[in-house]
Amino acid sequence: MAPTPAKDRDRTISMAAEEEIMSVLKERLKEISNKTPVDKQENVKKELDNFYRLYGKWRGGITDELIWDKIRPLPESMLQGYSSLRKVDEDDHEGISRLLNKLVVLKLNGGLGTGMGLGSACPKSLIRVREESTFLDITMAQIENLNEKYGVSVPLVLMNSLNTDSETGNALKKYKGANVEVLTYLQSYYPRIERETLLPYVKDYQNIDSNEGWYPPGHGDLYESLYNSGVLDKLIEKGKEIIFISNIDNLGATVDLNILSHIVKSGCQSQFIAEVTNKTRADVKGGTLIEYNGCVKLLEYAQVPKEKVDDFKCVKKFKIFNTNNLWISLKAIKERVVTGTLERDVIVNHKALDDGRNVIQLETAVGAAIKNFSGAFAINVPRSRFLPVKHTSDLLLVMSNLYNLEDGVIAMSPDRQFPSTPLIKLGPDFKRIQSFLKRFQTIPDLLELDHLTVTGDVYFGRDVSLRGTVIIIANHGERIDIPSGSLLENKIVSGNLRILDH
Numbered sequence: 423m424a425p426t427p428a429k430d431r432d433r434t435i436s437m438a439a440e441e442e443i444m445s446v447l448k449e450r451l452k453e454i455s456n457k458t459p460v461d462k463q464e465n466v467k468k469e470l471d472n473f474y475r476l477y478g479k480w481r482g483g484i485t486d487e488l489i490w491d492k493i494r495p496l497p498e499s500m501l502q503g504y505s506s507l508r509k510v511d512e513d514d515h516e517g518i519s520r521l522l523n524k525l526v527v528l529k530l531n532g533g534l535g536t537g538m539g540l541g542s543a544c545p546k547s548l549i550r551v552r553e554e555s556t557f558l559d560i561t562m563a564q565i566e567n568l569n570e571k572y573g574v575s576v577p578l579v580l581m582n583s584l585n586t587d588s589e590t591g592n593a594l595k596k597y598k599g600a601n602v603e604v605l606t607y608l609q610s611y612y613p614r615i616e617r618e619t620l621l622p623y624v625k626d627y628q629n630i631d632s633n634e635g636w637y638p639p640g641h642g643d644l645y646e647s648l649y650n651s652g653v654l655d656k657l658i659e660k661g662k663e664i665i666f667i668s669n670i671d672n673l674g675a676t677v678d679l680n681i682l683s684h685i686v687k688s689g690c691q692s693q694f695i696a697e698v699t700n701k702t703r704a705d706v707k708g709g710t711l712i713e714y715n716g717c718v719k720l721l722e723y724a725q726v727p728k729e730k731v732d733d734f735k736c737v738k739k740f741k742i743f744n745t746n747n748l749w750i751s752l753k754a755i756k757e758r759v760v761t762g763t764l765e766r767d768v769i770v771n772h773k774a775l776d777d778g779r780n781v782i783q784l785e786t787a788v789g790a791a792i793k794n795f796s797g798a799f800a801i802n803v804p805r806s807r808f809l810p811v812k813h814t815s816d817l818l819l820v821m822s823n824l825y826n827l828e829d830g831v832i833a834m835s836p837d838r839q840f841p842s843t844p845l846i847k848l849g850p851d852f853k854r855i856q857s858f859l860k861r862f863q864t865i866p867d868l869l870e871l872d873h874l875t876v877t878g879d880v881y882f883g884r885d886v887s888l889r890g891t892v893i894i895i896a897n898h899g900e901r902i903d904i905p906s907g908s909l910l911e912n913k914i915v916s917g918n919l920r921i922l923d924h
């Protein structure tokens with residue numbers, strides 16, 4: 423989610439005009455739902471009712487502008503260190519099976535690989551990240567391994583968007599015989615609002631996947647769509663109690679038995695646990711947990727006013743980062759959704775569409791619901807639980823010998839002498855996956871790397887080793903080939919260096 427921060431509301435509109443807009447909107451939504459085929463009407467109506475509530479919240483100004491000086495760090499009572507959790511006895515298979523049988527794993531799978539230059543038909547989860555394995559393959563291997571090892575049946579739930587649903591469905595076919603029950607459901611679609619009229623411009627619910635008038639309203643929609651799809655009830659009926667939610671692109675988000683045991687042993691008194699991690703300079707576009715007006719609050723990058731962005735990036739002021747790994751009680755989710763008491767900030771995303779139309783889309787974030795749950799708190803987890811792959815620079819890390827993949831778990835190689843990950847900056851020539859891949863004959867050895875910056879037209883030969891700080895800059899119009907077998911240790915390479923076959 424990366425909307426442009428903008429002023430929430432045009433405050434020049436009078437109360438009467440606000441009421442008028444709300445009533446016209448209601449009519450418009452009714453028309454849309456009436457035009458929907460009868461079998462889909464009930465669901466569409468539920469979605470549009472939720473949209474109407476979100477819109478009302480926005481227009482009502484409930485999400486007023488943030489007062490920056492009111493931001494406080496999360497109090498210690500709400501932030502627990504991971505090391506303080508009681509360790510689960512790994513030999514107690516029976517105890518672990520009992521824990522796991524209460525668990526469901528959900529991956530947020532509504533995103534596309536467009537950030538890494540893939541077309542709009544490719545779900546991000548189907549990108550190959552390690553050898554031939556995609557994010558989805560790795561997730562399946564991980565859960566299947568748990569199910570086999572402990573003789574349990576942890577189901578995997580995928581929250582798809584219309585952008586990802588059909589390709590994911592195709593990819594899942596190969597898992598027919600796997601020891602993992604996979605349940606999928608679709609997140610909602612809401613109508614985009616025209617900036618001029620403050621109303622949706624779509625008139626019906628046709629072709630919503632290809633119609634720019636509709637959009638998936640962020641992962642905060644998870645709760646209502648999980649309930650409306652019937653999947654939530656199904657899971658509760660199966661005796662499942664806790665759901666572990668994470669971004670499918672976070673390869674560090676494995677099932678953690680110590681956190682699970684902590685929740686179960688407390689009798690699910692902590693209805694919501696958010697995993698945070700120490701913020702580094704690499705963590706910018708995401709969220710952090712803060713105390714605001716005496717309550718816990720998720721502050722997303724998209725909510726930060728432009729003039730405060732540098733402040734937000736400061737790792738001294740904002741020391742923790744939201745990993746989006748969340749552990750929530752299923753019953754508590756149901757209770758909040760049914761009673762309509764699930765408050766989340768509205769994130770206002772201003773966009774310009776290809777046809778030149780200026781639109782607004784209202785979104786919410788899944789972690790923002792933390793304030794609604796009793797006993798909610800954050801656990802400061804080791805960095806190994808947060809291994810997001812957002813850019814090709816992240817991909818370079820996870821493809822390299824810095825990590826090992828075993829049973830669906832990616833872990834840092836014991837051969838790395840220090841636990842920090844190198845800081846990697848790749849220039850625009852490396853942005854798209856296809857061009858990134860063709861620039862490496864083999865992925866270099868990164869075991870002793872601290873920092874790598876590469877810009878310009880640079881190609882790496884086979885078996886290159888990079889150590890310490892390495893900076894490679896090919897001037898505009900020139901090309902650098904790093905020869906096969908080279909070792910670069912604390913080196914700056916610039917200018918041009920061509921190696922040609924003959």
Ligand SMILES: Cc1cn([C@H]2C[C@H](O)[C@@H](COP(=O)(O)OP(=O)(O)O[C@H]3O[C@H](CO)[C@@H](O)[C@H](O)[C@H]3O)O2)c(=O)[nH]c1=O
Pocket residue numbers: 423424530531532533581582583609638639640641668669670671707708709710722743744745746787788789810
């Ligand atoms: C917007 C949207 C996203 N997703 C999926 C795609 C990704 O797997 C996952 C995260 O979406 P992104 O849009 O990439 O969100 P991102 O910028 O990473 O931010 C989230 O994850 C960050 C950690 O990476 C946190 O710090 C932020 O607080 C949290 O909001 O959710 C959906 O399934 N549906 C959606 O509508």
